[in-house]
Amino acid sequence: MIKGLLASLSLVPLAIVALLITLFIAESWPAWEKYGLSLITTADWDPVRESYGILPAIVGTLVISALAVTIAAFLAISFVAVSYEFLPPRAAVVLGTTMDLVAAVPTVVFGLWGLFVLAPIMQAAQEILWRDLGWLSYNGVGPFAVEPRGGTTVLTAALLLAIMITPFAASVIREGYAAVPKEVVEAIHSITSRRWEIVRLKLAYIRQYVFSGLVLALGRAFGETVAVAMVVGGNFVNVIRALTEPGVNVSALIALQFPNAHAYVYMVPTLFAAALLLAVIGFAINATAVYFLLRR
Amino acid sequence: MIQVLFYAGALLAGLLLSALTAALLGDPALGDLHLSYVLYVVTVAAVALGAAGPRVLKNSLSIAAAVAGVLGGAALVYIFLAQVLYVGTAMAVKHGGLAFLWNIPPTPADETGGIGPALLGTLYMTAIGAFFGFLIGFPAGIYLGEFRRELAAKVARIGVNVLVEFPTITIGLLVYALFSLLGMRAFSGYAGALALTIIMIPYVALFTAAAYASIAPAVREAAYAVTGSLYKTLFIVMRKVVARAVLVAFLLGTAKIAGETAPLLFTAFGNDYYTSEIFGVDLGEPTGALTLLIYYMAQTPYTVQNEVAWGAAAVLLWIILAVFAVARLLQRSA
Numbered sequence A: 001m002i003k004g005l006l007a008s009l010s011l012v013p014l015a016i017v018a019l020l021i022t023l024f025i026a027e028s029w030p031a032w033e034k035y036g037l038s039l040i041t042t043a044d045w046d047p048v049r050e051s052y053g054i055l056p057a058i059v060g061t062l063v064i065s066a067l068a069v070t071i072a073a074f075l076a077i078s079f080v081a082v083s084y085e086f087l088p089p090r091a092a093v094v095l096g097t098t099m100d101l102v103a104a105v106p107t108v109v110f111g112l113w114g115l116f117v118l119a120p121i122m123q124a125a126q127e128i129l130w131r132d133l134g135w136l137s138y139n140g141v142g143p144f145a146v147e148p149r150g151g152t153t154v155l156t157a158a159l160l161l162a163i164m165i166t167p168f169a170a171s172v173i174r175e176g177y178a179a180v181p182k183e184v185v186e187a188i189h190s191i192t193s194r195r196w197e198i199v200r201l202k203l204a205y206i207r208q209y210v211f212s213g214l215v216l217a218l219g220r221a222f223g224e225t226v227a228v229a230m231v232v233g234g235n236f237v238n239v240i241r242a243l244t245e246p247g248v249n250v251s252a253l254i255a256l257q258f259p260n261a262h263a264y265v266y267m268v269p270t271l272f273a274a275a276l277l278l279a280v281i282g283f284a285i286n287a288t289a290v291y292f293l294l295r296r
Numbered sequence B: 001m002i003q004v005l006f007y008a009g010a011l012l013a014g015l016l017l018s019a020l021t022a023a024l025l026g027d028p029a030l031g032d033l034h035l036s037y038v039l040y041v042v043t044v045a046a047v048a049l050g051a052a053g054p055r056v057l058k059n060s061l062s063i064a065a066a067v068a069g070v071l072g073g074a075a076l077v078y079i080f081l082a083q084v085l086y087v088g089t090a091m092a093v094k095h096g097g098l099a100f101l102w103n104i105p106p107t108p109a110d111e112t113g114g115i116g117p118a119l120l121g122t123l124y125m126t127a128i129g130a131f132f133g134f135l136i137g138f139p140a141g142i143y144l145g146e147f148r149r150e151l152a153a154k155v156a157r158i159g160v161n162v163l164v165e166f167p168t169i170t171i172g173l174l175v176y177a178l179f180s181l182l183g184m185r186a187f188s189g190y191a192g193a194l195a196l197t198i199i200m201i202p203y204v205a206l207f208t209a210a211a212y213a214s215i216a217p218a219v220r221e222a223a224y225a226v227t228g229s230l231y232k233t234l235f236i237v238m239r240k241v242v243a244r245a246v247l248v249a250f251l252l253g254t255a256k257i258a259g260e261t262a263p264l265l266f267t268a269f270g271n272d273y274y275t276s277e278i279f280g281v282d283l284g285e286p287t288g289a290l291t292l293l294i295y296y297m298a299q300t301p302y303t304v305q306n307e308v309a310w311g312a313a314a315v316l317l318w319i320i321l322a323v324f325a326v327a328r329l330l331q332r333s334a
Helices: A002-010 A012-035 A055-086 A089-104 A107-133 A154-178 A182-191 A195-205 A207-223 A226-231 A250-263 A267-294 B002-024 B035-052 B055-094 B097-101 B116-146 B151-165 B168-181 B189-213 B217-227 B230-258 B290-298 B303-332
Strands: A043-046 A051-054
Touching: A002 A012, A002 B116, A002 B151, A002 B230, A012 A051, A012 A267, A012 B116, A012 B151, A012 B168, A012 B189, A043 A055, A051 A055, A051 A267, A055 A089, A055 A154, A055 A195, A055 A207, A055 A250, A055 B002, A055 B055, A089 A154, A089 B055, A089 B230, A089 B303, A107 A154, A107 A226, A107 B002, A107 B035, A107 B055, A107 B290, A107 B303, A154 A207, A154 A226, A154 B002, A154 B055, A182 A195, A195 A207, A195 B002, A195 B055, A207 A250, A207 A267, A207 B002, A207 B151, A207 B168, A226 A250, A226 B290, A250 A267, A250 B168, A267 B151, A267 B168, B002 B035, B002 B055, B035 B055, B055 B097, B055 B303, B097 B303, B116 B151, B116 B189, B116 B230, B116 B290, B116 B303, B151 B189, B168 B189, B189 B230, B217 B230, B230 B303, B290 B303
Parallel strands: none
Antiparallel strands: A043 A051
16 A cells, blocks of 8 residues: 555656656647748747747757866866875865755856856957957857857856856766775776876776766756856857857747747747757756666 | 867866956967967967877876866856855845845835845745655655665656756746646746746655665664564654655755746746735745846846845855755764
8 A cells, every 4th residue: 555655656757757748749739830840950030920940049059068068077077086086085075065065056146156257257258269269260150250249158158057067977977986996996006006097097997977977967058047048148040150159058048038928829839849859858868877877 | 088078178178267367367468479379378288298198298287187177166166156155145235134135126216125025935935845845755765765676666767867857947837838728827836836846856756765775684674574564664664764864855955946946937937026914925926036036136237136136146045055054964974
């Protein structure tokens, strides 16, 4: 009896996921019917003509997340290596606690800081990057090819996101790093005594942990809404040509456009289609992370 | 692959840091030579030699990159925390000190204001979300942990794993769609509380499952032998074994949902005024939340609203810090 009750309660999350997918498919159906696949393959945001294509948001999501995860990978691996190999245990505990605290800070607080503190500094920094490295472009497309008009750009959002998602990657990598068997550690020490080579070999041994941690961080980056919405600038119309331009990601698109969506016929279904896309991507990312963890 | 990511990240972070340093120093130049050029060259050279140089350089430069990464990251994080707490608290004091906690938020025309309805809304919705989330998540977690080898538990676990990683804005849209479908008003405190409940459930369930799964087999068998009843074993004897871990999960989960913004955007919606004589906030109406207040007031062009957003951020961060500290102490003394 009790067991049955427990079992049925444990199926609640699965039921919620099923309900979510069903509702999103139903709510977004008019948009898929009207636009077909062009909904996700074209760049357009013209509510007056009821013409929508969310390609800019999709590209923005991919670019912002890729940048953020790359920087976060560097920061997380550095953190784990430094705190386990170079720091005294007490200092490592302080650093680790800070990491856990950062994971608990509400994202909107990051957004606030990003908007008022990071963005103005980033504007000056991006002007320097554009002046120095703007020539790195092909047909007008390049990392810093567009002159920044303000601090709120894709690059600012990526940097802020990188700081926010580092703890999630670090906690998984840390868990693996601490669990390397003693025999393996001894074997590694018998091969080399250079500290970084030891780190490299240990990381290679726990690569499943590293990848699943990074994939989970990627999941965070894909789904992050308010912090990105506050510093990304909000450009729904064009696919970005440079990191120094304002952009948008899928969840920020929903957050920024949903409040006035009800004035139009097809905007609500379009935004539900975007949400469905997010849910599907979230599902895929999770499956990948679990796959990496189970393979060891 | 890990190495490629590490050095690519180091290069990116280094270039960004170079530009940031140059910008902070006012872009100094020696004739035609900007400081930024020097910093790029140093970054690129260090990363290139660290990735593919002679063995000695590879070792020392990679360590240098990692140490620089930790120092840079930690510096950013500590500056961030200190700035939000210091500037935010100063703003809260400026706008009435303790009265900041119960005054209503300012309109652009006001000189000062507070966060009263938003604070109350956050407390109510978080309390409801944490209560129901725990009520469902805890037993669900027991099943996932204690009967983890059964097929049903494995299937249920997939749902929990997926739900905990879902972008939270989709949860807000789900509740919105659900309420609209049932013909109810989606912009209400109850909708917000439901969204927070849905976010809390898988979080508590995962931690509870891990705690129950980690109970030593001998203790488990002893518990079953002594009580002879499933209910007493799971909820009384073994609950005491894992109480601390579950409490920590409850506290961290509560802190997490108290800081959620995205799921409240289209459910609680936000409200700058008190809506009830008795409770202060009527959850049947659109309800304010600290996070929503920060989100909206940060993006207005009015200084007074921006200042209140900073004050609200400090209050929220202090609350989160307090909960985090309690959870940490519980973990430490375990």
